Amino acid sequence: MRTAAGHGDDAAGSDCSARRMNDTICLVTGANAGIGLETARALAARGATVVMSGRDAARLERAADEVSRSAPTGRVETLVCDLASLRSVREAAEQFRVRHARLDLLVNNAGLFLSDRRLTEDGFESTIGINHLGHFLLTHLLRDRIFASSSARVVNVASNAHRAAKKLDTDDLHAERRPYSGVRAYAESKLANVLYTRELARRWSDRGIRVNAVHPGVVNTRISADGDARGLVRVLWDLGRPFMLTPADGAKTTVHVATSEEGGSVSGRYFAKSAQVKPSRQALDDALAARLWDASERAVGVSASHEG
Numbered sequence: 339m340r341t342a343a344g345h346g347d348d349a350a351g352s353d354c355s356a357r358r359m360n361d362t363i364c365l366v367t368g369a370n371a372g373i374g375l376e377t378a379r380a381l382a383a384r385g386a387t388v389v390m391s392g393r394d395a396a397r398l399e400r401a402a403d404e405v406s407r408s409a410p411t412g413r414v415e416t417l418v419c420d421l422a423s424l425r426s427v428r429e430a431a432e433q434f435r436v437r438h439a440r441l442d443l444l445v446n447n448a449g450l451f452l453s454d455r456r457l458t459e460d461g462f463e464s465t466i467g468i469n470h471l472g473h474f475l476l477t478h479l480l481r482d483r484i485f486a487s488s489s490a491r492v493v494n495v496a497s498n499a500h501r502a503a504k505k506l507d508t509d510d511l512h513a514e515r516r517p518y519s520g521v522r523a524y525a526e527s528k529l530a531n532v533l534y535t536r537e538l539a540r541r542w543s544d545r546g547i548r549v550n551a552v553h554p555g556v557v558n559t560r561i562s563a564d565g566d567a568r569g570l571v572r573v574l575w576d577l578g579r580p581f582m583l584t585p586a587d588g589a590k591t592t593v594h595v596a597t598s599e600e601g602g603s604v605s606g607r608y609f610a611k612s613a614q615v616k617p618s619r620q621a622l623d624d625a626l627a628a629r630l631w632d633a634s635e636r637a638v639g640v641s642a643s644h645e646g
């Protein structure tokens with residue numbers, strides 16, 4: 339585990355007009371690869387302390403070394419957290435709490451697509467378990483550190499794929515009563531990200547905490563690689579790679595919402611291409627957002643969650 343790293347002069351390629359973040363403590367999940375890695379790099383380049391989180395210690399250390407080298411203005415730490423394990427999420431939150439008295443920016447970025455139904459350690463369907471429920475518990479467990487910040491932001495990395503969700507059944511979050519479809523599970527998990535954003539923004543509005551969701555674009559990362567996606571999804575994804583955004587470009591909307599004045603002035607919104615856009619009709623359903631909240635609390639075993 340890494341708990342500190344280098345300082346230095348302004349990182350090459352950092353945007354000097356962007357907000358400097360020297361006193362900002364950030365936590366990015368899924369920071370060892372893809373969009374999360376580039377988000378961590380961009381934040382470190384602005385001088386932030388970036389806690390890079392991921393499920394695999396070795397991959398995380400390699401990524402942290404890379405960010406430390408390319409953005410030496412920042413301070414880089416690592417935090418192992420497997421979002422497929424509530425025990426791991428609890429341990430990671432505790433480690434963070436021991437190390438830091440406040441959290442200024444939480445980027446719930448980690449995510450995956452699975453062609454086959456898999457279960458997490460706690461028996462959750464893995465897509466909803468990792469993409470939504472793990473982050474739900476992590477955010478809950480870090481709430482006092484977030485409240486301790488004078489200008490905290492939470493950025494949830496969702497996707498335009500949320501628009502493909504036909505119906506989010508909060509009584510069957512784990513797809514036990516229907517045949518599993520990877521496309522459907524992913525779309526529903528991303529809809530959950532947008533609904534959670536809306537409900538969390540409402541609950542934390544009187545604390546001045548800004549909570550927003552982003553669509554990063556279609557980005558050439560490993561998300562559908564490593565055997566997680568098979569068949570037509572894999573073929574179409576691989577064919578599309580040359581036309582996709584680079585991970586650095588894919589991180590831009592997250593970084594915009596995390597660092598811009600606009601991102602600090604609105605809450606409960608959905609962004610794409612660094613601008614506010616309207617999410618799907620289901621994503622604006624407050625009753626559905628409330629039902630998802632209750633179902634999420636029951637799943638991870640907390641109540642009256644996210645309250646001080």
Ligand SMILES: NC(=O)c1ccc[n+]([C@@H]2O[C@H](COP(=O)([O-])OP(=O)(O)OC[C@H]3O[C@@H](n4cnc5c(N)ncnc54)[C@H](OP(=O)(O)O)[C@@H]3O)[C@@H](O)[C@H]2O)c1
Nearest residue numbers: 368371372373393420421422448449497556557559560561
């Ligand atoms: N790529 C796109 O076109 C696209 C479009 C819209 C939204 N998104 C969203 O963007 C986010 C980042 O995805 P990406 O495209 O950058 O994919 P990626 O390169 O595969 O990165 C995903 C990250 O999530 C981590 N992760 C996966 N399972 C985890 C677990 N159980 N616990 C902790 N971390 C875990 C991965 O760690 P490992 O390296 O250990 O697997 C990796 O660091 C996701 O939320 C995704 O849904 C992506």
